[in-house]
Amino acid sequence: MTNPRPADAARTPELISPVRTIGHRTFDFSRQVAVMAIVNRTPDSFYDRGSTFGLDAAVAAALAAIADGAEMVDIGGAPFAPGPEISVRAEIDRVVPVIEAVRAASDVVISVDTFQPEVAFASIHAGADLINDTTGLRNPDMVDVLANSSAGVVITHSLAEPRRPFARPQYSDVVAEVAAFLTERIDVALAAGVSAERILIDPGHDLNKNTLHSLELTRRFAEIADLGYPALAAVSNKDFIGETLDRERGGRMHGSLAAAVVAIVNGARILRMHNVGPAVEAARMTEAILGFRQPARLRHNMGETND
Template identity: 45%
Template sequence: MPDQEQATGPQAPRPDGRGLVAGVQRSAEPGVRRRDEPGVLRLGRRSFGPGEFAVMAIVNRTPDSFFDRGATFATEAAYDAIDRAVADGADLVDIGGVKAGYGEPVSEEEELRRTVDFVAGIRERHPDLVISVDTYRSAVARRVGAAGANLINDTWAGSDPEMPAAAAEAGAGLVCSHVGGLTPRTDPHRMAYADVVADVIRTTTGLAERAVAEGVSRDAIVIDPTHDFGKNTLQSLELTRRLDELTATGWPVLVAVSNKDFIGETLDLPPGHRGAGTLAALSVSAWLGARVFRVHDVPAARQALDLIAVLRGAALPAGTRRSLA
């Protein structure tokens, strides 16, 4: 592993604000990679090479989130959550102004009110932080891009045909998702695929190539199998165990499994009690090559992913004195 420094002695885990806990050694510092280096994901001022795991903290500006029930709907509470996520080692934050599933209708104007000024405020507070916005509306993508967003998380798989152009105009990256043809904010019902993994690969890579054609930078595109969206529990489990087939496409893969229903149904647990299952799914996904991880619990995810990075040989331990001193 070239360019790695010798790990130092044991120390308490302290997030370094760029990925791994303080003391864990990586192969290169962010932001100094060659422009032509293959496999590098570039978002805003950050770059993530192969083997580096990026943690995306979820901060919902909604009063009816399935997980936190509006805990970060208020502006100051949301800013506090951003500050904590950064301190805990998040590389990205993902801001959502509309609940993904069923709920009260949210107009475009209201979504803009919840997101645009907030994104501008985050950019002022954290100039180097990668800001993602979860939206399916191209008009919102344009406005949040102008306010400082670096990534558009289009969870509903291009339901708005103007989305790639909007991301390109904003100079932002794009998450290309799979929902099996569902329209926004609808739940799956008896979804059937000849091969769910093949369908996900065909859809997400097709959207990614279209985004490139529309002007989005190839190294700022991520594909997302979009667990539970347009899928039942068995299909989401199949995607997880075969995630290496997605990573083999060469596109960086994002996984958003945190506290999802497929984990809850598998373990018969409600939201709020799915943390261990979430970490298991994240760890398997990381081992199989996923690159970006959208999570509620940043410290737990950061520690789990840092260990996976060491196990995969992409980093050195923080300390190796046991039986050696």
């Protein structure tokens, strides 16, 4: 069986070190899309509404996502969205036991969604492989924590202080401004000693962006991927999908999968998703259509008789 040839329409950005070892797993992001599951140990997360706030529920959700094909699990203890302050101690107490339990059970890539340097430090020492910073490394202490570790980082675009409202965000060109922000924050990380091979990027769908901004980011995702770092699309069940389709949180899966596929075609290489099983199948199908992988089997019209 010959290797498939990537389709001419496939967006295959020139990546800095496309083959990445993150934790115990290796990815070839020139031909591969990884699915990152979302596990929130918070009572007020926008989608799960606290269903995985309990420790046992959070660990069970992570292990179920791994069984469904997630290559990464993103564990969060404090949302970015506006709300009451959560102490560093409380956030550590939420995420570290989940990290320890998942690490004991699996070699999956463990990511921690935090903007607190102390939480990042504790998480890395508990076994986390990635820090997913929704503030884009705006805290210099976070940069220092990463520079003094071997962990990778997801640098995400946002404008607001965490847990603070940010009314009516304005952009003259949302994609260009997001790309410029990410470029500047990448330079900060590199200057501090975080190697390029440890950096991933995320344009931050819906983070201080309205629905039209997030749709444009999805449509022009190639401009983010062209920065040269594996790009993450966090489109799952977000408000831009709900507003586009007039669907509440429980009815956004199909729209999320459509947005994810468009992002892949335009260069996304990690999908951060709630509905892991469907997302994995959408990613594998899109990889095959783009010529990145072979079908699992070939039988239809391959023999002397039609099947």
